[in-house]
Amino acid sequence: MAADPARIAQAWTLLADLGVTLADLQHDARPARPTFDAYLPQVLAAAGPGALRTYRSYWHRMTTTWAGRAIDTVTASDIQALRQQVTDHARVRRNSRDGRHAGELFVAAARAFYNRAIADGLIQAVDSPAHRVGKPRRLPSTRRALTPDELTEINLVARTSGNDTALDALLLRLHTETACRRGGALALRPQDLDAGRGLLMLREKGGTVRWQPITLDLAASLSRHAAVRGAVLPTDALLRYRDGKALTSRRYDHLWNRIGLHLPWVATHGISTHWLRHTTLTWVERHFGYGVARAYAGHTDTTGPATTTYIRADLQAVAAALAAMTGQPHPLAQPTDRPPGGHLQT
Structure with missing residues (x-):
């Protein structure tokens, strides 16, 4: 049975009078989102060794800051503010750059957290607040080849x-x-x-x-x-x-x-x-x-x-x-006309 256009228009008018949008209806139809502290164990369990080593401290920082809050209630401004805190309080080392690297890693950690939520169907990709916060521009490395x-x-x-x-x-x-x-x-x-x-x-x-x-x-x-x-x-x-x-x-x-x-x-x-x-x-x-x-x-x-x-x-x-x-021969080396360097001999 085809929907009656007049009744549809009447329904939209009623929703508008009530201040209800389609997004509100879709949001209410979905189950409640977990809080940060409830969801963190799932994120940790799904992360690989490299991600755990790099992001674990930032995930715990997020959970401590937003404990009890559902993961869909945090805004891009919230993440931007916490990124600034991480940047301001980054550990000072000789090669530090005013916490830029810590701020970059925090944003990457937040995105990884929300990528897991997206993969689990808890939020839509467009709803991720972490992906609306830019990373600090990475400066050229100060590393160089040793003489x-x-x-x-x-x-x-x-x-x-x-x-x-x-x-x-x-x-x-x-x-x-x-x-x-x-x-x-x-x-x-x-x-x-x-x-x-x-x-x-x-x-x-x-x-x-x-x-x-x-x-x-x-x-x-x-x-x-x-x-x-x-x-x-x-x-x-x-x-x-x-x-x-x-x-x-x-x-x-x-x-x-x-x-x-x-x-x-x-x-x-x-x-x-x-x-x-x-x-x-x-x-x-x-x-x-x-x-x-x-x-x-x-x-x-x-x-x-x-x-x-x-x-x-x-x-x-x-x-x-x-x-x-x-300066040492190798059994798999192809013949080459380049002279041996031998500069790594110790």
């Missing part, structure tokens, strides 16, 4: 100070050869090491997995380290403290704090493990080109110019770059 002399100084301090110089020297060598991130190193297991062929399987952010060439010397050192420090099962953590416990990110903090005490310029510039990644990838790009550097870094994103789709390098090309950079 060979700077790298030598850092390695010397790591090898001659501290309570576990063998571990610290191994960490610096690992990150300098592979350009891996801290998370990739901490995720290593004995089964990720192919010592005979000089390969290491890296599992890093975004769920990326790749085989990364390493020198046979580093492969042998990693194998000995795992065996001596109690890595028994193939799935055990490879990197370990002297007492056999699995390595944590605190070792990196301790390492760079100590190096900064011995080398004031390290503390002044806020140098960290990620600077080693910049150093290695810069060298590879300068000597072997963008395609090899992109493969060396493990970048799999498709953003940027369309030509990046066709600029790809294989494992053999990465191995050749490693061999030239370290």
Whole structure:
């Protein structure tokens, strides 16, 4: 039976007199939304390790601030105000930029929170207040490639100070050869090491997995380290403290704090493990080109110019770059006419 246009018009007139809109009717028809404190456990359970590490503190901040409030009652202005609080009270470090990074991470955390609510059908995408708040513009990074002399100084301090110089020297060598991130190193297991062929399987952010060439010397050192420090099962953590416990990110903090005490310029510039990644990838790009550097870094994103789709390098090309950079032959390296750099020898 077709609806009577006259009756429809009469109904709209009545609703208008009552001050009721279609959105009000749709909103009332939906079940009540959970509060922030009631919904947070669901968000935490669905988040991956990387998201938990990055966003957990901001999610708890949101829940503490808006405890008891339904997730659909917070406005863009509320999120903007809390972002400003996070920015104003961000921890001050040598490389801080007036809390901009903290503000950016907070907005990303709020968007991730509401993305979960959207996926669960609790709100519509257009109703997310977090997506109506802009992120602070990211400023260019102050990181740069270290010079060979700077790298030598850092390695010397790591090898001659501290309570576990063998571990610290191994960490610096690992990150300098592979350009891996801290998370990739901490995720290593004995089964990720192919010592005979000089390969290491890296599992890093975004769920990326790749085989990364390493020198046979580093492969042998990693194998000995795992065996001596109690890595028994193939799935055990490879990197370990002297007492056999699995390595944590605190070792990196301790390492760079100590190096900064011995080398004031390290503390002044806020140098960290990620600077080693910049150093290695810069060298590879300068000597072997963008395609090899992109493969060396493990970048799999498709953003940027369309030509990046066709600029790809294989494992053999990465191995050749490693061999030239370290001055050590690699079993998978392609012949190259580039002279060996050897600047990473320590």
